[in-house]
Amino acid sequence: MKLARFLISREGFISVLCYTVTATFSFLSFAPVNLPFFVWIAPFGLFIIEKRYRGEWKKLIYHGFGFAILFYLVSFHWIYHMTTVFGGFDWYLAVPIFIGSAILLNFKFPVYLLLFSFLATRVKRFFPLIASFSILFAEFFTPQVFPWYFGNVVAENHILAQNAEYMSAYGLSAFLFFVSYFLFYLRKPKQILSLVKTYLPKHTLANRRVLGGIFTVILVLVVFFGNGYYLYQKWENVKPIAERDVLIVQPDAPLEFRDGRNPAEEIRKLMTRIDQMVESELKEKSVDLIVLPESGIPFFTTHDSEITRAMRIYWHQFESLMAIISLRHGTNLYFNELDADIPKEKQSNRIVRNDIRTYNSSVLMSPNGERKNSYQKVFLLIFGEYMPFEWMYALSGQTGQFAPGTKLDLIPYYEVRNTPNVVKKELHWEDTFSLSPDSVRNHYKDHQIKETVIGSFLPLICYEVIISEFVRKFQGDPDFIVNVTNDKWYGNSVESFQHHTLGRLRAIEFRKWIVRSTNSGTSVFTDHLGRNIDNEFTPIESTATIRKKVSVIPGEMTFYRLYGNLLSYLFMGIVGISFLVYVKRNS
Incomplete structure (x- = not known):
């Protein structure tokens, strides 16, 4: 009854809408539909829920499982077919298996929301790296039978996909959430106006930070697209033996x-x-x-x-x-x-x-x-x-x-x-x-x-x-x-x-x-x-x-074959230490 009241409330409607945005836009971005534009706004549902319930840990866990179930239902609906045909289970056993696996195998969503909120409450500033670090951590350290990482969706772009030679899908997930969170920050006209003002001769600390953020995003885009283009050209011109x-x-x-x-x-x-x-x-x-x-x-x-x-x-x-x-x-x-x-x-x-x-x-x-x-x-x-x-x-x-x-x-x-x-x-x-x-x-x-x-x-x-x-x-x-x-x-x-x-x-x-x-x-x-x-x-x-x-x-021997997820571990380690130092200095 409590769940039913929540779902028909305004708060419940907004929450389900957020779940739907992430689940549906991720699905539309992926095979076989292949509409890659949607991948950049797919994480918006997660960002909205985290912002609305920042620091409310219990609610974030519940919402994380809400994302997990709807994401599973939209993207992995065929798992029900697998449990009935492949596993041979009757429907009354297949349904709880489906729901249970949706929760157990999508822990990345509650883990992501909790970690994102934890870091945001302590950093207390706009840092796209928080979103990037959180999704990388969540995808690395949570169980997934079918590891559909967000980076696999980004890889529908052939240029960006070449970066997998160094960091597999994990690095592309981090890249996606970094860019997507910056786009989320710019979703309102006031935010865009504040960025325009940074070009005026006002050398305030806030403006310098915003300008630094813009420069960082541009640098990340140049690195990923530039490296992807370089690798694409390099390997396209390799002659087979x-x-x-x-x-x-x-x-x-x-x-x-x-x-x-x-x-x-x-x-x-x-x-x-x-x-x-x-x-x-x-x-x-x-x-x-x-x-x-x-x-x-x-x-x-x-x-x-x-x-x-x-x-x-x-x-x-x-x-x-x-x-x-x-x-x-x-x-x-x-x-x-x-x-x-x-x-x-x-x-x-x-x-x-x-x-x-x-x-x-x-x-x-x-x-x-x-x-x-x-x-x-x-x-x-x-x-x-x-x-x-x-x-x-x-x-x-x-x-x-x-x-x-x-x-x-x-x-x-x-x-x-x-x-x-x-x-x-x-x-x-x-x-x-x-x-x-x-x-x-x-x-x-x-x-x-x-x-x-x-x-x-x-x-x-x-x-x-x-x-x-x-x-x-x-x-x-x-x-x-x-x-x-x-x-x-x-x-x-x-x-x-x-x-x-x-x-x-x-x-x-x-x-x-x-x-x-x-x-x-x-x-x-x-x-x-x-x-x-x-x-x-x-x-x-x-x-x-x-x-x-x-x-x-x-x-x-490519970099990934030699060193595996080394770059992703280094990124998490460096960013994690940087956040720790930043919080200590500003606490």
Whole structure:
């Protein structure tokens, strides 16, 4: 009742309007709408609430959660779809999960308001750095499953986005709030008039401070836009050392069969579809690499072991088809699968099911049809691939119980076959009913080539691509980044575009191209400047192929890869000490 009275009051109306301004303008600025003008006024809602309730800590906390829930509802509405389809929860469980996650995973809003108000009450002057410092602190030190930083929205501007090479999205968030708070200060004609007066011959202390503030803002704008332009020109003119022809196959594989479909029939249709899509695309000319998405062929593995056979996830026809595709076209094939093992300390003569670890894995098959290096997903998705508590698995039969991978190795790929096939009969999916993987390889034995590694790529599965601190842990110099994902769990929503845009900055941080392969859209190629090639996205909830030449950019350890968030930590440290000294001197 108290909440209802508040919402219908004038105070409540203004508050909800402020929440709406920040949530809606942020959403409109971001993919797929892409109206970047709104990003500069999106923080105004936060600024208004902080000013109205400055020093009222309890109210600021409540309003922070108000921002969190509405921001979540507008921008991440698809999470409800994820909990019902991916997690398998009924609506009466999905709703509280959605609201609870909105609060727990958006603590940045109450933390921002509290810190901003705390600093403002002590500094007692207009300092845009307060807004900048507060958002940086809030984004750094609060939990976020889907880290949509405000800096990701700023990065829709290709010039400003180049600064991510030094500071990722964090630095762009700080830049946004610095500029936005200054614009907020100028929202009234009186403020603009006071700035004009600074040019009159009045050398008062207040005027000098305002003039100093204007100079600081201009300097910050020049630094960010100037550095962004310099980096854009620098990297646009870099000549690639090689090009790799890459084909993405988007098969629109089924997620589950709770609607009564026959699983065996649907999987057969899927395997036939993949086989035909690849053959149709490569009939005239092969490629260097074919990439199938996460869950492109769900539920199975090509890893033939005692454990995978005991779990009934090894399927020889799956391995046979992957070998057929790679051998038929003489190319590398990268695909997603399940995998399983038992820790060494628990291995014995008898397989105990509780000891088995299951992985979300991707593996490369060489042009000779040999299963090579694999990568097991390290960052797992909560409520989809694992539950935070063991008892919660009973609430959802759909949620997987995956173990995280432990290795962060690049995936080598091989020189492709340059000679045409002369076999009497090309093999296809229907041949896997009678031919084992070894029989397939024997069929193409006269066309096998010497396996020569010609490069490597950085493998990322789904959600991992949006975690900048995680991705930089990979060692070595990859030719490009491959991100395989399955966004079908989120339906025909904006999630797929948002997922890609959140990961797009990895291309700038690494100065490497990104090959994004999805199960049902949107697949896309992104270059080392963060530009989506030809702005060509595959449609959502459909089958599609997309083929591009990927440039291999010369290896160079960028600042962010070497030092991570060093500049952001330095900024927070210097500004924090400066505020402390200022407050002590003026108290």
